[in-house]
Amino acid sequence: MTKSEALYQEALQVIPGGVNSPVRAFGSIGATPKFIRSAQGAYLYDEDGMQYIDYVGSWGPMILGHGRQEVLEQAISACRRGLSFGAATAAEVEMAELVCGMVPSVEMVRMVNSGTEAVMSAIRVARGYTGRNKIIKFSGCYHGHSDGLLVKAGSGAMTAGVPDSLGVPSGCTQDTLSAAYNDLESVEGIFRMCGEEIAAVVVEPVAANMGVVPPVPGFLEGLRSLCSAYGALLVFDEVITGFRLGADGAQGYYHVAPDLTAFGKIIGGGMPVGAYGGRREVMELVAPLGGVYQAGTLSGNPVAMAAGIAQLTALKAHPEWYQQLNGQAERFFQGIGAILQKLGLPYQVNYVGSLGCLYFTGQAVTDYESAKSSDTGLFARYCREMMERGIYLAPSQFEAIFVSMAHTEEILGRTLELMEKCLGACGQ
Numbered sequence: 001m002t003k004s005e006a007l008y009q010e011a012l013q014v015i016p017g018g019v020n021s022p023v024r025a026f027g028s029i030g031a032t033p034k035f036i037r038s039a040q041g042a043y044l045y046d047e048d049g050m051q052y053i054d055y056v057g058s059w060g061p062m063i064l065g066h067g068r069q070e071v072l073e074q075a076i077s078a079c080r081r082g083l084s085f086g087a088a089t090a091a092e093v094e095m096a097e098l099v100c101g102m103v104p105s106v107e108m109v110r111m112v113n114s115g116t117e118a119v120m121s122a123i124r125v126a127r128g129y130t131g132r133n134k135i136i137k138f139s140g141c142y143h144g145h146s147d148g149l150l151v152k153a154g155s156g157a158m159t160a161g162v163p164d165s166l167g168v169p170s171g172c173t174q175d176t177l178s179a180a181y182n183d184l185e186s187v188e189g190i191f192r193m194c195g196e197e198i199a200a201v202v203v204e205p206v207a208a209n210m211g212v213v214p215p216v217p218g219f220l221e222g223l224r225s226l227c228s229a230y231g232a233l234l235v236f237d238e239v240i241t242g243f244r245l246g247a248d249g250a251q252g253y254y255h256v257a258p259d260l261t262a263f264g265k266i267i268g269g270g271m272p273v274g275a276y277g278g279r280r281e282v283m284e285l286v287a288p289l290g291g292v293y294q295a296g297t298l299s300g301n302p303v304a305m306a307a308g309i310a311q312l313t314a315l316k317a318h319p320e321w322y323q324q325l326n327g328q329a330e331r332f333f334q335g336i337g338a339i340l341q342k343l344g345l346p347y348q349v350n351y352v353g354s355l356g357c358l359y360f361t362g363q364a365v366t367d368y369e370s371a372k373s374s375d376t377g378l379f380a381r382y383c384r385e386m387m388e389r390g391i392y393l394a395p396s397q398f399e400a401i402f403v404s405m406a407h408t409e410e411i412l413g414r415t416l417e418l419m420e421k422c423l424g425a426c427g428q
């Protein structure tokens with residue numbers, strides 16, 4: 001038995017499923033989790049001393065690669081000054097100014113501790129601002145695990161949401177309406193029916209929790225006009241895309257300005273951080289200035305701020321990094337397509353910047369329904385093969401491949417070679 005296997009057996013006794021977040025379980029690919037001991041650059045090292053090229057990047061935060069000197073040093077020196085004060089700090093002002101400076105639609109921002117908190121709070125503000133209750137979300141978009149947003153929406157457009165989890169009272173999701181991603185008509189239909197009751201449309205501007213599904217041209221613009229026409233707020237969940245597609249996120253990439261934005265992942269540089277912000281007039285509703293209550297004992301934590309500020313400062317100072325990263329990632333994703341083409345397997349490779357996904361289907365993947373057409377059995381075999389050869393992919397068809405600044409041409413090229421072998425072996 002490997003050390004990872006032994007740790008997993010131990011973990012199963014005291015942690016539900018042996019993991020602290022379901023996405024870390026390897027059940028959907030018929031394997032068991034690797035227990036990671038350390039990471040450096042593009043590599044992860046497990047408890048058995050295996051080295052992996054990491055395409056998860058802690059699910060997004062590690063855009064500069066693991067163990068970046070400038071990030072580590074700031075975090076360590078902040079540790080020495082104190083782990084938490086529960087009081088205002090200069091770092092929080094610096095962070096807020098950085099975010100407002102990088103993302104033009106954000107004029108005021110509030111720090112929280114996770115992406116879940118960020119989206120949940122942004123929705124509360126949208127409801128407080130509009131005095132309305134209903135929200136529209138899209139099937140296949142994930143916005144954290146708060147009650148009202150745990151709706152997969154198998155029920156289709158225009159029906160009240162059915163909770164996706166035990167323990168969520170149906171009352172918590174009755175105001176969550178579901179629409180189909182990339183389908184403006186499904187959103188228009190809802191607005192026509194009850195537009196006066198819609199507080200917000202919340203959307204991942206690039207959907208990255210059903211694999212990767214880019215917005216079709218006109219989709220985000222259409223959401224913007226519908227929200228403006230009906231007096232609803234447009235909320236971008238940029239927990240993955242924020243500071244990844246560019247310094248100004250998906251909203252800069254697609255030139256569509258939301259009213260409110262939720263951040264997470266990259267903004268913390270690997271520490272537990274989230275944030276939500278937007279138009280001043282809207283954010284002025286947040287307590288203690290306004291009547292929308294939201295608080296946090298560890299919000300704006302000095303160590304977390306130090307790591308996040310260091311990472312954002314580096315990204316802001318080097319716009320050319322995004323060009324380089326996105327260009328390299330694009331060639332990598334095209335390389336994956338070329339391999340599948342050669343092997344004659346049905347496939348779709350969707351990508352935007354350094355986010356991408358390989359689906360085993362002949363059908364274009366534009367929403368949750370088409371994403372589900374992928375052959376997940378084949379994905380599981382491919383993913384296990386890759387893992388055995390030292391390529392660490394998210395152990396689920398419906399997660400993104402994250403490329404970081406630490407993935408050199410050489411590392412990406414080596415990955416493609418291994419991928420060709422694995423896909424050749426599983427495609428038989």
Ligand SMILES: *Cc1c(COP(=O)(O)O)cnc(C)c1O
Nearest residue numbers: 114115116142143144239240264
């Ligand atoms: C990860 C994620 C969240 C939740 O963030 P946590 O920090 O895990 O709570 C919300 N929205 C999107 C788009 C995400 O990818």
